[in-house]
Amino acid sequence: MTTLRELTSDDIEAIAIGAAILGTGGGGNPYIGKLRCQQELKKGNRVQIIGLDALDDDAFVVSVGGIGAPVIGIEKIEQGEECLRALRTLEEFYGRKADALIAAEIGGGNAMEPLLTGAQAGIPVVDGDGMGRAFPEMQMTTFSIYGKSSVPAAIADEKGNVVIYREVLNELWFERLARSTVIAMGGAAGSATAPMSGRYAKRAAVPDTYTQALGLGNAVLDANRRHVNPIDLICAREQGVRLMDAKITDLKRHLRGGFAVGEIQLQGVGAYAGETGTIALQNEFLTFSRNGTIEVTVPDLILVLDLDTGHAITTEILRFGQRVAVVGLPSHPLLRTPEALAVVGPAAFGLEGVQFTPLARAGDGNV
Amino acid sequence: MYRIGVDVGGTNTDAVIMQGRDVVASTKAATSADVTTGVLTALQAVLTQSGVTPDQIGALVIGTTHFTNAVIERRHLAPTAVVRLCLPATQCLPPMVDWPEDLHSIIGDHVYFAAGGFEFDGKEISPLDPEALRKIGSDIREKGLNSIAICSVFAPVNDAMERRAAAILAEACPGADISISAPIGRLGLLERESATILNSALLGLARHTVTALGKALRDADITCPFFLSQNDGTLMDAAQVQMYPVLTFASGPTNSMRGAAFLTGHGDAVVIDVGGTTTDVGLLQHGFPRQAGMAVRIGGVRTNFRMPDLFSIGLGGGSLVAGDAANPRIGPQSVGYEITRKALIFGGETLTASDIAVAAGRATLGDPTRLAGLDPAFVAASLAEIDRLLEDAVDRSRISATPVPVIVVGGGSILVPDRIGALEIVRPPHFAVANAIGAAIAQTSGEVDRVFSLEGLTRDAALDAAEQEARAKAIQAGAIADTIIVTDREDVPLAYLPGNATRIRVKVVGEMRI
Numbered sequence: 001m002t003t004l005r006e007l008t009s010d011d012i013e014a015i016a017i018g019a020a021i022l023g024t025g026g027g028g029n030p031y032i033g034k035l036r037c038q039q040e041l042k043k044g045n046r047v048q049i050i051g052l053d054a055l056d057d058d059a060f061v062v063s064v065g066g067i068g069a070p071v072i073g074i075e076k077i078e079q080g081e082e083c084l085r086a087l088r089t090l091e092e093f094y095g096r097k098a099d100a101l102i103a104a105e106i107g108g109g110n111a112m113e114p115l116l117t118g119a120q121a122g123i124p125v126v127d128g129d130g131m132g133r134a135f136p137e138m139q140m141t142t143f144s145i146y147g148k149s150s151v152p153a154a155i156a157d158e159k160g161n162v163v164i165y166r167e168v169l170n171e172l173w174f175e176r177l178a179r180s181t182v183i184a185m186g187g188a189a190g191s192a193t194a195p196m197s198g199r200y201a202k203r204a205a206v207p208d209t210y211t212q213a214l215g216l217g218n219a220v221l222d223a224n225r226r227h228v229n230p231i232d233l234i235c236a237r238e239q240g241v242r243l244m245d246a247k248i249t250d251l252k253r254h255l256r257g258g259f260a261v262g263e264i265q266l267q268g269v270g271a272y273a274g275e276t277g278t279i280a281l282q283n284e285f286l287t288f289s290r291n292g293t294i295e296v297t298v299p300d301l302i303l304v305l306d307l308d309t310g311h312a313i314t315t316e317i318l319r320f321g322q323r324v325a326v327v328g329l330p331s332h333p334l335l336r337t338p339e340a341l342a343v344v345g346p347a348a349f350g351l352e353g354v355q356f357t358p359l360a361r362a363g364d365g366n367v
Numbered sequence: 368m369y370r371i372g373v374d375v376g377g378t379n380t381d382a383v384i385m386q387g388r389d390v391v392a393s394t395k396a397a398t399s400a401d402v403t404t405g406v407l408t409a410l411q412a413v414l415t416q417s418g419v420t421p422d423q424i425g426a427l428v429i430g431t432t433h434f435t436n437a438v439i440e441r442r443h444l445a446p447t448a449v450v451r452l453c454l455p456a457t458q459c460l461p462p463m464v465d466w467p468e469d470l471h472s473i474i475g476d477h478v479y480f481a482a483g484g485f486e487f488d489g490k491e492i493s494p495l496d497p498e499a500l501r502k503i504g505s506d507i508r509e510k511g512l513n514s515i516a517i518c519s520v521f522a523p524v525n526d527a528m529e530r531r532a533a534a535i536l537a538e539a540c541p542g543a544d545i546s547i548s549a550p551i552g553r554l555g556l557l558e559r560e561s562a563t564i565l566n567s568a569l570l571g572l573a574r575h576t577v578t579a580l581g582k583a584l585r586d587a588d589i590t591c592p593f594f595l596s597q598n599d600g601t602l603m604d605a606a607q608v609q610m611y612p613v614l615t616f617a618s619g620p621t622n623s624m625r626g627a628a629f630l631t632g633h634g635d636a637v638v639i640d641v642g643g644t645t646t647d648v649g650l651l652q653h654g655f656p657r658q659a660g661m662a663v664r665i666g667g668v669r670t671n672f673r674m675p676d677l678f679s680i681g682l683g684g685g686s687l688v689a690g691d692a693a694n695p696r697i698g699p700q701s702v703g704y705e706i707t708r709k710a711l712i713f714g715g716e717t718l719t720a721s722d723i724a725v726a727a728g729r730a731t732l733g734d735p736t737r738l739a740g741l742d743p744a745f746v747a748a749s750l751a752e753i754d755r756l757l758e759d760a761v762d763r764s765r766i767s768a769t770p771v772p773v774i775v776v777g778g779g780s781i782l783v784p785d786r787i788g789a790l791e792i793v794r795p796p797h798f799a800v801a802n803a804i805g806a807a808i809a810q811t812s813g814e815v816d817r818v819f820s821l822e823g824l825t826r827d828a829a830l831d832a833a834e835q836e837a838r839a840k841a842i843q844a845g846a847i848a849d850t851i852i853v854t855d856r857e858d859v860p861l862a863y864l865p866g867n868a869t870r871i872r873v874k875v876v877g878e879m880r881i
Contacts, residue, residue: 035460035465039460069487071487071870072487074555074557075520075555076457076492077556077557078456079457080458081459158457158492159455160455186486250768319766320765320768321763321766
């Protein structure tokens, strides 16, 4: 994509479905965010995305997103301009208006916040993000991995409070300080973080991920309209690898350190009858094993989709007996470098001794 | 004393008379448009059948889809003002934002955002503004609206503001129907608010229905208290129904499942209810239906109140059978209630799932000689497909690999084989009126669903406090204290929140004092 593209209400619908798929089990539900984007369109505001390559090198790009516990977001819905106020505060700090916004996390609910904030501010959103999927922690973005600090950053609540962070020792300190602020604000807030140049965004952002979410969502909607298999369409479109069609035969989930941790046992069905599978999860799906041997690991994407509808099955709605398709998507090369793997590779999730073996795109030979 | 259970379905009104655990008499009558006539017809039939006199009846429980149907068919709904206590939060998404247009236009767009609401920990978002509420009240009165729904952010944590706002609006709008959200739904503002709006819009119909029913029963000399059964298989008295009609929304399937549990004595089981067109499959836990964790749509509106988690498939006794031995197709089209005219075994010309069951020797029904021309390979393949559909649905309804019995109820149950996968099938007596039996045995409940801070409090102490609160609610609703048991206890630690914030949900049930 080289120019601006304006999104319709149908596009938003599709992006919500695709973002949930790219959430690889986590990332929160895009439903509220989708409704909010569609409200912006109804008001006459425009939701625009712009290709990374169309950004000026010295463009001023800011990452915006909701921050806090998802359970708060479904009850204390935002006033609506939290992220915009955080953005305005950063703009004031720099004495410069943002040229474009960028998402930290395309997977799940936070795909929507930049779109609706961009609509309010009248600026486009970059077709790309800092993860290309969902990850559980704030510092797990390519922005941070390749050296851009999250600060200066601003956090705003619905009441009019805005806090700006000028300097922190490291990303961990930012996480700690931001978290206590957000809790004081009632558990959820809007954030503007990681201000960066267009040059840096081009180097560090995972490209074309809104286009990817849109494509995935349209594949699902298309398949359901035409009554064809959505999994085939998704794999064909994104060169995904269909790992297994299976039935969930066991499910273990518990909370550890604020994360949902667990394991799903699978029994192959159809063409995969006789095989067994295991998926380990920590908010998101971490590894996929077939007959006891690990085949796919983070940061590659492990998608668990409803076998009939193609919609994402998130970790909260996993159920015994569900028929699912497990699909692997290769992660972007930016997530596969040694620097990236140190932060988002198997070892970073405590998977000792597990090597990251890159998944090849379907059709690229060895799978 | 006897108990009577009545289930008012779309087609039939079923009634049973029970004495203790025994079914004394049962009947099916046609459902009437006004509910009352059909109920009276069914009542008179079971009374005559059993020789029981009205003065021997201790309680009457009615399960009805009347209020659900009103929403689905967009009938008898009052235009409703919506007051959300929230400012400055939540303004980006107004009430009814995701409703179907036709329903929204019936309710109208009378939406008011007001100061108030709570944070997750019970702090105020902003203080309630009585003066602003009085202004809103006079605006509502000037518009001539007679129904008001009030919803506060985090009302399930603290309902104090909703109650104060209701009192202020009741004063400003004398005689108006007012609903607050805390007793109706759980966390999830839009879903709980939508349910509250529907509830308020139905209050007029609820009052009318309960009054008519009460009068009809008195005219028939039935003077015992009467109750309606609610979504979770527990009951509510006439006064509660007039306050919370939405809580009856899914009572039909719930009653079937509760009846199945009662008839078999199995508290943990899968229940298959096979009708003419569809089959509902659900899971019983401790004798109650497992509840859905996700939003359930009613008439196109997302709601999140207590509903059984059902999986429905397009398979029933009247399902059309087509295709060939290599690829048989069953349903979802069905001859429905016309099965007794259209199926081959009943002299018709349509091949149905019931014909396949008879041809395969699974059931004895109608005239099997009319099936002589069917290809045995096709019959076998069709039967295998029916079994596959059922096994799939049963699998989806289970939450663990632990084997549980499968209870089959409903008129189409002849389709079901003697085993499903490795699971044993139980076919109880009176399976055709399991729903009315479920109504007759409805119990009383109390529930707490709130975020607790575990700071300075152990998890056990918090769970205990929640249980005591739920018990008090059940006793207030009429339960006998020493029959109360806990049916559901869940605590979910909330990620990202301090002070070990934990969402605790406890539900208790007990026998109704008659």
